[in-house]
Structure formats: C-alpha cells, structure tokens
Amino acid sequence: MDWINLAIETGKTIAFAIITLIVGLAIIKIIMKIVGNQMEKSKLDESLKPFLQSMMSIILKILLIISVISILGADITSFAAIIAAAGFAVGLAFQGSLANFAGGILLLTLRPFRVGDYIEGAGYGGTVKAIQILYTELTTPDNKVIFIPNGGLSNAGIVNYSVNSTRRVDFTFGVGYETDAQHVLHTLENVVNSHSAVLQDPEPFIRLSAHGDSAVEYTVRVWANAEDYWDVHFDILEQVKIKFDQENISIPYPQMDVHVSNQ
Template sequence: MDWIEILVPIVKSIALAILTFIVGMIIIKSLMKFLGKQITVSKIDNSLKPFLLSLIGAVLKILLVLLIISILGFDITSFAAILAAAGFAIGLAFQGSLANFAGGILLLSLRPFKVGDYIEGNGYSGTVKAIQILYTELLTPDNKVIYIPNGELSNTGIVNYSVNSTRRVDFTFGVGYETDNNHVLNTLKDVVNNHPKVIKNPEPFVRLSAHGDSVVEYTVRVWANSEDYWDVHYDILEEVKTRFDQENISIPYPQMDIHLTK
C-alpha cells in the first residue's frame, strides 16, 4: 500500500498541473485577445504594437510555466538558476542576434523613424515597411525589400526624409559665358515661380554662384512639400532645358580630353 500513498500525491500534482496549464492558456488567450483590441485602437505607434503583444504573451507564458513547475514540486530557485546559466550560454552563442534585439528595442523606444517614413541608413535608402525585433524592412523605389539588422542600423547615422513636411530642392545650371546674365536669371526665376508645386515662402533662391572654366554656374534653391520633392526636381530640370532652348541660352557640352595614339 506504500506505493499507492506515494503515487496519489504525484498523480494529483500532475493532474493539477495539467488543469492549470489548460486554464492558464485559455486565460492568456482571452487576455491577449482583449489586449490586442485595446492596443490596436490605442495611440501607440504602429511599429510598437506587434512587439508589445509578443512581449506580453511571452511573459505571461513564462509565468505560467513557472507556476506549473511549482505545482509539480520543483524548486523554482534552482530552475531559475538553470535558466540563467542556459541564457548566458545562449547569449554567448547569439551575440549578433542579441545586439539586433537590443537595437530593435532602441529603435522602437527612441523612434528616429516610423513605418511609412523614407529613410537612409547603413548605406541603404527606402520606405520603412516594418520594424521587426531583429531587422528593419525597407522598400526601395524599384520595389526591392532590404532587411537591415537593427544592431547596425541603431549604431549608424540615419537620415529621415519624412520628418519635416517640406524639403528644399537644389539645382546647379551651367551656362556659356556669352549669354546675358540678367536674361538667364529672369528665365530661371520665371520657371520656378510658375511651377504650381514650388512653395512661395520661403522665396525661391536664384543667383549666379560660380565662374567655372567654361561655364557660368547658377544655383537655384526652391522649397516643396516632401511628397512633391521628385515631381519638382524633374519638372524643373525638364522645363529649364526647354526654356533655355527657346531663349537661345547656351549650355556648353562637357569638355573631354581626347588622346590620339599613333
């Protein structure tokens, strides 16, 4: 009969552990569903929402496992020590991944950019598609997806082109020395002042900026809304070429060194 006295508590502990696991998973699932709805409608940045849900779910499951271990009669303190030792060994093996994880936390906390921003960082540029825990996804203008490790991205300079609502568009045009200076200035001013997407305040800047070896250089700087940047850039380049042709303003060809061999 001794074996029955030994077996009954063990069976009770196992049954209670199983019941706790089932009930706990149901509670966690219901709680995560509720929290998911609350976080979705909250003002938290969209980049941070998936990470928060994953983190909360992981913490709740770890607590449930520790509770089950306690019900089974194991020493949680010893188990925690084993987990710590295992975590240290895993950390040494996955230093790069941990650096990326820490970088992801840093990016999500400081938020130098968010989903939808056009950025440049670590030698790449594109629109932020997603900020994952280990990698940030960029979508390039030619529809390529670039995965940048968060550890590297968080330790490099980041240029965010989408933070401000306006951007300055800069141009330099070279004109032949024989062309009248006022004629060139008036033509360039006419082009930029008549473009519908060029912002009038600040006022467009059009000045002669340098005397080159074979051309006189004119600098043009205009402001536009960030979403209109490339439209203004290409429109003005095309319109200036058209107007220069109409006004007989010469654009010298680049001089090339030609070496003749006998």
C-alpha cells in the first residue's frame, strides 16, 4: 500500500503545482493590468511604459516557474545551476538578441529620443511609437510600421528632429546672369516676409552665394517652428516660382556654350 500512498501524495503535489501555475498566471495577468492602468495615469515617460511592463511580466513569470518547480520537490540550487548553464548556451545562440536587449537599456537610459519624436536612424525615418525590449517601433509618414533592432539603432547615428522647437529651412535658387541682383534679392525678401509661419527671430538670411556655370545662385535660410517645417518648405518653393514668373526673373536650365574654331 505504500506505493498507493506515494502515488496519492505525488498526485496531490502535481495537482497543487498545476493549480499554483494556473492561479499564478491569472494573478500575474491581473497585476499587469493594474500596473498598466496605473502607468497610463502616471506621468511616467511614454518610452518607459512598454519596456517596464515587459520586464515586470518576464520577472513575475520566472518567479512563478521557480515556485512551481520548488513545489514539485526539485532542488532549486541544482535548478539554478542548470538555468545558468542553459542561459550561457542560449546567450551564445542569441547574441544578437542580447545586443538588442542591451541596446534597449541604453536607449531608455540615455534617451536620445522619446515616444512621439520624429527620428532618423539605422537607415530609417519615422515617428517613435514604442521602445520595446528588443525593438523600437517607428511609423513612417506614409503609415508604414518599421521595427528596428535596438542593438543596431543604439550603435548608429540618430537624428532627432523633435528635440528643438524650431528648425531652419534652407533653399538655393538659380537665376540667370542677365537679371539684376537687387531685383532678385528684393523679390525673395517679399516672398519670405509674406509667409506667416516664417520667424523673424532669428532674422531670415538672403544673399547671393555663388556664380554657377549656368546661373547665379542665391541662398535663402529661414527659421520656422518644427511643426511648420514642411509647410514653409513647400510654400516658399511654390511662391518663389510664381513670383519669379511675375517679375520676369528667369530660372535657367543647365547649359554649355561650345565655341568652334576653324583653323
């Protein structure tokens, strides 16, 4: 009858372990939901929220698994050694993922960008939607979703267009050599100063900048609020073309004069 008692005790232990696992997973789900709601109400940086939730979920599940193994009577010390060895093997197999994990830690610690910023990095550009453990999620202007590994992103140059509230918009316009320079400068000033989104501090810069092969080049540099950058960019290009046509200011095509000499 000893084997019957042993089977009964073993069955109870296994059943208790299964119940603990099921209840534990349910409790973790409830905890994560509560934590998620509290994070949404808090002033915590949006970049940190998904990362912290992922980390907390993983840690709680690991603790639950250790508890279940302990209930089953396994030696936790031996289990820890096995986990360490397995971790080493997995680490060798997933070096890229570990690099991405470390990159995620760096990005969240150094914070070169935050959720909502428009950035360029690792050959891609878009608005940051989330910084996950292994990947950063970007949404492009044409609504594509890009997942960039954090390892590559943290090691690449990152351009953040959202850090400063203002941006400079640069233009270069080519004009025919026969056109009066003061007339061109005055026309460009009228176009720039008539745009409501162009800031006057810093003052717009409009100067003749180069004698090109086919045209005289004029450089225009204006400042605008970051959210108005593309409006100013396209509006100025459009208005300069319209104004040049009205003022009979030519925009020459690239050309080459060939002189033939009969000897």
